[in-house]
Amino acid sequence: IPFPRRSASSSTNASVLILGGGVAGVIAARTLHEQGITNYLIIEARNELGGRLTSHKFGAKDHQYTVEVGANWVQGTETPGGNTNPIWTLANKHNVSTVYSDYFDSMTTYDYTGQMDYLDLFNKSIDAYTMLTDVAGARVARREVDSTSRTGYSLIGSKPQTPQEMAAEYYQFDWEYAQTPEETSWIASSWANNFTFDPSEGGFSDENYLCIDQRGFKTIVQAEASEFLDQHQVLYNATITDIAYSPSGVQVSLADGRVINGQYSIVTFSLGVLQHDDVVFEPTLPDWKVEAIQSMTMATYSKIFFQFPDNFWFDTQFALYADKERGRYPVWQSLDLQGFFEGSGILFVTVTGDFSERIEALPDSQVQLEILSVLRNMFPNVTIPDPIDFYYQRWHSDPLFRGSYSNWPASFFSEHHENLRADIHGRLWFAGEHTSMKWFGFLHGAYFEGLDVATRVADCINGGGCISLQHFNEVKNARSYTVG
Numbered sequence: 441i442p443f444p445r446r447s448a449s450s451s452t453n454a455s456v457l458i459l460g461g462g463v464a465g466v467i468a469a470r471t472l473h474e475q476g477i478t479n480y481l482i483i484e485a486r487n488e489l490g491g492r493l494t495s496h497k498f499g500a501k502d503h504q505y506t507v508e509v510g511a512n513w514v515q516g517t518e519t520p521g522g523n524t525n526p527i528w529t530l531a532n533k534h535n536v537s538t539v540y541s542d543y544f545d546s547m548t549t550y551d552y553t554g555q556m557d558y559l560d561l562f563n564k565s566i567d568a569y570t571m572l573t574d575v576a577g578a579r580v581a582r583r584e585v586d587s588t589s590r591t592g593y594s595l596i597g598s599k600p601q602t603p604q605e606m607a608a609e610y611y612q613f614d615w616e617y618a619q620t621p622e623e624t625s626w627i628a629s630s631w632a633n634n635f636t637f638d639p640s641e642g643g644f645s646d647e648n649y650l651c652i653d654q655r656g657f658k659t660i661v662q663a664e665a666s667e668f669l670d671q672h673q674v675l676y677n678a679t680i681t682d683i684a685y686s687p688s689g690v691q692v693s694l695a696d697g698r699v700i701n702g703q704y705s706i707v708t709f710s711l712g713v714l715q716h717d718d719v720v721f722e723p724t725l726p727d728w729k730v731e732a733i734q735s736m737t738m739a740t741y742s743k744i745f746f747q748f749p750d751n752f753w754f755d756t757q758f759a760l761y762a763d764k765e766r767g768r769y770p771v772w773q774s775l776d777l778q779g780f781f782e783g784s785g786i787l788f789v790t791v792t793g794d795f796s797e798r799i800e801a802l803p804d805s806q807v808q809l810e811i812l813s814v815l816r817n818m819f820p821n822v823t824i825p826d827p828i829d830f831y832y833q834r835w836h837s838d839p840l841f842r843g844s845y846s847n848w849p850a851s852f853f854s855e856h857h858e859n860l861r862a863d864i865h866g867r868l869w870f871a872g873e874h875t876s877m878k879w880f881g882f883l884h885g886a887y888f889e890g891l892d893v894a895t896r897v898a899d900c901i902n903g904g905g906c907i908s909l910q911h912f913n914e915v916k917n918a919r920s921y922t923v924g
C-alpha cells in the first residue's frame with residue numbers, strides 16, 4: 441500500500457522509529473540494542489531525553505536548586521527475595537541521590553483555622569485505604585464487576601464528611617491517582633497500588649524515595665542512554681505532526697517538513713497527546729483503538745513551588761491542609777529539611793485533577809495570591825513574607841503531554857486495555873505508562889512497557905515476522921441490557 445502523501449526522496453530511514461524519548465522510548469532503544477538491532481531512531485520534540493522526568497532550576501540566582509516538576513519518587517523499591525523496581529536499579533546504578541520519604545509518620549495537620557491535630561483521622565484514612573484495596577481483591581476473586589473507588593469507600597463504611605476527614609482521604613487517594621475516588625476504578629487502582637507497594641502481591645516494597653539529585657531525576661535515563669546510544673540514533677527538537685502507517689511500514693512527518701521512513705514504529709506519546717489529536721494518524725486509527733484511547737483518562741498532578749527568605753513552617757516532611765473545599769491546596773512538602781535542601785527556603789504544595797486544570801487557566805499571580813492566603817490560614821500568627829521565587833509546570837496545557845499521567849476509570853474494561861496496547865498491522869506499536877496494566881501512571885510502568893514492546897518488535901525483525909497482540913473489534917457486555 442503506497443503512503444498517501446509525500447515522496448520518500450527527502451527521507452531518512454531506519455528500521456525502527458521510536459517516537460518519544462521518555463522512559464519507555466529509551467528503554468525500548470536499549471532493548472533493541474541488546475537484541476543486536478542498531479538501526480533505530482529515537483525522535484523527540486524536546487532537546488533532551490527524559491520526557492516527564494523533568495527538572496527545573498528554581499530559586500534566587502545565588503540560591504538555586506534543581507527541583508522535579510515531573511516524576512519525583514521511586515515508588516516501591518525492593519524486597520529481598522522478591523521483586524525490584526527497575527527504576528530503583530537505575531537510580532542506584534547511576535548514583536542518583538534519593539532520600540527516604542516518610543509518607544505516614546512525618547506529618548503535621550492544619551485546617552482553615554491553623555494547626556489542628558487530626559492525626560487520628562489521618563490514621564483512620566490509612567486503614568480505610570487498606571481495606572478498600574483488600575475488598576477490591578476479593579471482588580476480583582469472585583469475578584464481581586468493577587465500580588468507582590467512591591462506591592468502594594461507601595461499601596466499606598468510609599464516608600468522609602468533615603474537611604479534615606476529606607483532606608485525610610485526599611492524601612491517601614487523590615494525591616496518588618491525581619483524580620477523585622469518583623473518577624477512578626476501584627479494582628484497577630487497587631492492583632496498581634498492590635503490584636507496586638505490596639510484596640505479598642508481587643509489589644516491590646512499601647517505601648518511597650524522593651530524588652534530590654542536582655543533575656535531575658532524568659539522569660536515570662540520560663546516563664543509561666549514554667552507555668549505548670550513538671548521536672545518529674536520536675533526533676532532538678523534532679516534533680512529529682503526522683504518522684502514516686500501512687502493512688508495509690511507517691512514515692513520520694515532522695513539523696519542519698522532514699519525512700522519515702521506518703519498517704516499524706513504537707509510539708510512546710502520552711495518552712493525553714493521543715487523545716488530543718496533536719499527532720495525526722493516516723489513515724485514522726481504527727474505531728477499537730480510538731475507543732480505547734478515549735476511554736482511559738489523562739489526569740493532572742501539579743506541584744507549586746515557593747522559595748521564601750525564611751523557613752516559617754512545619755519541621756515534618758509533609759503537612760496536610762483541610763480547606764472547606766476538598767482538594768484546595770491540600771498537600772504540602774518542605775524541602776528545607778536536613779537531608780533534603782536544608783537552608784533552601786523551598787516549600788511546595790500539590791493539587792490534582794480538576795483543580796490542576798483550573799489553576800493552569802489562571803495567571804501565576806492569582807494562584808500565588810490564593811496560596812498565600814491559605815498559608816495565612818495555616819499560620820495565623822506569622823506574617824507570611826513575599827516569595828523570592830514561584831513556579832509551577834502546566835502539564836495539562838502542554839501539547840507534548842496534555843496531563844501528568846493516566847488514571848483508570850471504572851468504565852475502562854480489560855478489553856479496552858488490550859486495545860490500548862495492541863499494535864496495528866504489526867507495524868505500529870504503542871508503549872508508555874498508560875499501556876501498562878499493572879503499573880499505569882508510574883515510571884516503572886513506562887519502563888516495563890518499553891521493554892516488552894521492543895522485545896516484540898525485535899522478534900518481528902529477528903524472527904522474520906510479527907506476532908500481533910490480540911485486539912477486540914467491539915467491547916461488549918457479558919449480558920445485554922434489558923430495557924423496557
Ligand SMILES: Cc1cc2nc3c(=O)[nH]c(=O)nc-3n(C[C@H](O)[C@H](O)[C@H](O)COP(=O)(O)OP(=O)(O)OC[C@H]3O[C@@H](n4cnc5c(N)ncnc54)[C@H](O)[C@@H]3O)c2cc1C
Binds near residue numbers: 679742873884885
Ligand atoms: C507531575 C508528575 C509527577 C509524577 N510523579 C511520579 C512519581 O513520583 N513516580 C513515578 O513512578 N511516576 C511519576 N509520574 C509519572 C511518570 O513521570 C510517567 O509515568 C513516565 O515518565 C512516563 O514515561 P513515558 O515514556 O511513558 O512518557 P513520556 O515521558 O511522556 O515520553 C514521551 C515523550 O514523547 C515526546 N513527545 C510528545 N509529543 C511529541 C511529538 N509530537 N513529537 C515528538 N516527540 C513528542 C515527549 O516530549 C516525551 O519526551 C509523574 C508524572 C508527572 C507529570
